[in-house]
Structures are given as structure tokens and as C-alpha cells.
Amino acid sequence: MLFDYVRTVLGTALERLGLNADVTVELPRHASHGDAATTVALQLARTLGKSPRSVAQDIVAAMDYDPARISSVEIAGPGFINLRFGPAYYADLFERIRAQGERFGYTERYARKRANVEYVSANPTGPLHPGHGRNIALGDSIARLLEAVGYRVTREYYFNNAGRQMQNLARSIYARYRQLLGEPDYPFDEDNGYRGEYILDIARELIAEYGDSLREETDANLAICRTKGEQWCFASIRSTLERLGVRHDVYFNEHSLYTDGHIARVVEDLRARGLVYEHDGATWIATTKLGLEQDRVIIKSSGEPTYRLPDIAYHRIKLERGDDLIVDVFGADHIATIQEVLAAVRALGYDTSPIKVVLHQMVTFMKDGVPYKLSKRSGEQYTLDDLIDEVGPDVVRFFFVMRAAETQLVFDLNLAREQSEVNPVFYLQYAHARICSVFANAREHGIEWENTGAMVLDHPAEHALVKMLAQFPSTVERAAEQLAPSIVADFLHSVAEAFHTFYHECRILGADRDDVRSTRLALAAATQTVLRNGLHLLGVRAPERM
């Protein structure tokens, strides 16, 4: 949007010269180099066998433009073409932002495309821990970003409520149940058991519900413990997600892969391709034939599949659904697994290119300058809920997406708890609240203004703000394409900065002319929209007052 007119002018000039090239226009790093710059002459010089500067001269000579929109064109350095916007350019940008109003920033580029985003996918064996926060915030913001560029998005949660983990959960609950019933020495499996405080809570609920009628150690009673545990854990997980504004459309149960025959089909199909063999009583997949380091077990000698097998079946199903884009949000510890799974699915004859894996690195929590241990081993767990209690949902969501997924994030608990200007979330929210306050003031003083066209933009701070706002749609697209919410977080900081500077230098309500006041109010309204829409993409609230 920012460079639409510039691109058109340059494109026409190239056409006139019989040249063919992608016109990339960028914002120069230094304001002294103008408002827009292109390196197209440098790129063309080689194939044309001419010097970049002379190519640039030809292009400039062939440019036909409105001098009110482009006030200067110059060739600089080795062959850059630098342009400066004129008043009409700003007026035009501003008008387009104003006309789009609340829809500004959302595009239709990927309309009619379907995307599936899988995230969280924690098994129901306990409350979410703080480390899950990054996966949740990333996954949900990615889903929001994809929606913003037109995708129809399904949010999916994959879980396993069978298998060894759930047996351990049932046994843990049962042991605590017996202990609470007056047998403190009843054995608790310290190695495999879940030692969290919440197990006791579940056991207490069982006593309230069943009294001591589950005392006998039968499969049926353990099954009751298991079911109770699963329900309790899922309720806990969902309530935490709810607090963060996250809701999934599909909960995919791993167990259905067995009952629907998908698991058996995967084994048969892999076997038909000569990729399966038996060894030491187990069934193996020959991943070495697929270019990986070593072969892996897919069915243990006990007859139980390993997690790999359902993962392969699950990804095959995802591909068969025909979505245009399939996003897996995983922690860095899944890297080996996902490589194996994708290699196996490819070996089954599928094109895995719709699958994009967002691997995020681990989070280190810091408190008072030292790493804060959030041990799962200790009986007392620090949960994601505790973190939300401590710093609030907005800070949790923002902190987990403000850095690129591939960085090893440091979550500074002191900074997060700080309710002041050092906290980067408040800088953005304050800008929004400030704008709301200006409008509240306008209403209070009975200031009438019309958000119509024909406005005046004179001040450099106004120009800087308009230029910033005009980049919102392309920024959202770039963030969506790169599956990188941190791009939006950075951008919003720049918007807030441009607004605060504008606010400081330009009186809005106190402007000395009515048309200037109306322009500035409209500019504030547009900034408000960008901040609100942008914060929404990150799942952070845009408060009217703080």
C-alpha cells in the first residue's frame, strides 16, 4: 500500500524501456535517502551489460509521474533510485486508510484457502506449565494472522488419552486416594508417578464422589481414576486456554487412529514399500533408507506401537484433508521426531510441502537475575495459571510472541510483573488508551468532527505516522507468510512510537484550524484501528483506559 503508486510508476517506465524485472521498492534506512528507494537498476545492470547508474538514468528519464505525489527523484550511490513523496501522496495514503476504517490491515490475498494449525496438544496428565505458554501464544497468533490474510483456519489440538502415561496418571491418583483414606504407607511410584499437588485434589474429588468404594484395586476402579483424571486435567487445560483467549475447533483423539484402522493401514503401506522389518521381536521402520541416521521401532515387542506410528498416520490424515496449509507448532525437542514422521509420510507417496513446522526454542524464566526453576519433579508445581495470576494474560501472550520463535527466549519475571513503562506491553496499550482519551475529551467538549476526505497533512510527524500506518497490511501479510507474530509485535512498537511523537508535536484538539483538527482526529482514529487490530492478532487487549 505504501509503495503502490511508486511501483506503478516504475513498472510503467520499465515497460516503456522494454525491460522486465520485479520492481522491489523499499523504505530507506535513513530518512535522508528519501521515502522510497529501488535497486532495480542495480539488478538490471548485469544482464544489460551497462553501468548501474546509466540504467538508473534511463529509468528515471522514462518515468512519468504526478509531481504533487512524487516531489523528487534522484540517483544515488552506485545506482539507487530514491524518491520523495509529495503532499498528494500522503493525502492519498491517508484517504485510503480512512476509507477502509475498521477493515484496514486485513487482506483477501489468501481468500478461499484453508489452513489447519495444530498447537498446544498437551496430553491430559496435568495442568499446563509455563513453558507451554510459548506454544500456545505462537500457535494462536499464527492462526489469527492466517485469518487476517484470508485463510479459513481450523485450530486443532491433538491428544492421547490412552497409553502408558494415562496408566501412570491413574495409578498416581489411585495411590493418593488410598493414602487419603488413611493408608499413608500405600506405595506411590516415585519414578513414574505424577507428584503434583493436583493429584491430591483429584483424589479428594473422588472421595467426595465415591467415598471409599474404590478402595479395591481392580481394573474397573483404576479406570474410574483414569477417566476422572483425564476429565480433571482437560478441564484445567481448557480453563487456562480460555483465560488466554484460546479455543480450538477440533480435538483430535489419537485413539481414533486405532479404531478407524489408520494405524494398520500405515504399517501395511510401509511394508508394501519394503520399509518395514522385524527385529528383536519388534517392528522397525527403515528410516535409513529415507536418508536418516538410524532405523526406528514403530511397534514394540510388547505389541504396542510407539508414538511415531500414530504420528505418521495423523499427518497422513491431515494431508488427505486437502488443506492448503498445515502448520505444526512444536517445541525444539520434537525436531528428530518430525523429521522421521515427514520422511515416512513422503515415503507413502505424499507431498509434504503443505506442512510447515514452526519449531520454537525453549524458554528460560529469570527471576532476580537468576534462572527460575519451574521443576516438574517437585511436588509443588508452578503452572501457567500461576504465571497468568502473577502478570496477567496480556503480558503472558505478548512476552511469548515478542521474540522470533527460533530464539531461546528469556522470560524476565521481574520485567513482566513491572506495571510501568519498562514493560513493552504497556507502551503499546498506553498509546491506544491515550487515543481513546483524546476522543473522550473531544466528546466531553462537544467537539464536532467529520471523518471525511479532503484533509490536510503538513507536519513531518504526521507524514511519518501515515507512512508507518500504511505499512500495516503488508506487514501482516509478511508475518502471516513467515508464520512469525514477532514481526507484528515489532511493527506495533514502531506505530506506537510514531504516534507518541506525533502526539507530542502536534496538538490534536487544540489545533488552530478546524480542518487540521479533523485530519489529526482521523489520523488518531486510524492509529487506534491499527493498534487494536494488531494487538488482536497477538491476542492482547487494547484497553480504553489504564
Add this chain to the structure above:
RNA sequence: GCGCCCGUAGCUCAGUGGAUUAGAGCAGCAGACUUCGGAUCUGCCGGUCGGGGGUUCGAAUCCCUCCGGGCGCGCCA
């Protein structure tokens, strides 16, 4: 040993192959309109972009190599 990720200011991080001068925030220092929210704004201080080669008109960015850190490499998930 192998695979993936990272290494940029004291700290946390941006940086889309581009420009004599690599940018923010925090920390530190110095300032700001008696009027719309000072949770703000303006300056200053601070860098061998981990080291070394290469590709290119041009490299923090791409390639190679070495060093350092993280995560994996289970008949756990």
C-alpha cells in the same frame, strides 16, 4: 559423533543481499510544552555484527570452516 536452532551495544533483541553513519528497548547520563494522560517525548553514552576464508558491483544477511551456547539423537511422548 550426527541432526536442528542460535551467536549483533553492559542486558534483552530487531535487521526484507544494499548506501560516507548496523538499529530499538532496558540500564547509565542530560533535558522537555504552566493547555489533549509525563505509563510520554528529545538528546548523549555505548559495536572487531563469535573468529577466519569465499561468492558478489555490494555481506550482519548467502556458502565453507572453526569456536561458543541450546535442544534432540529410547522398544518414553
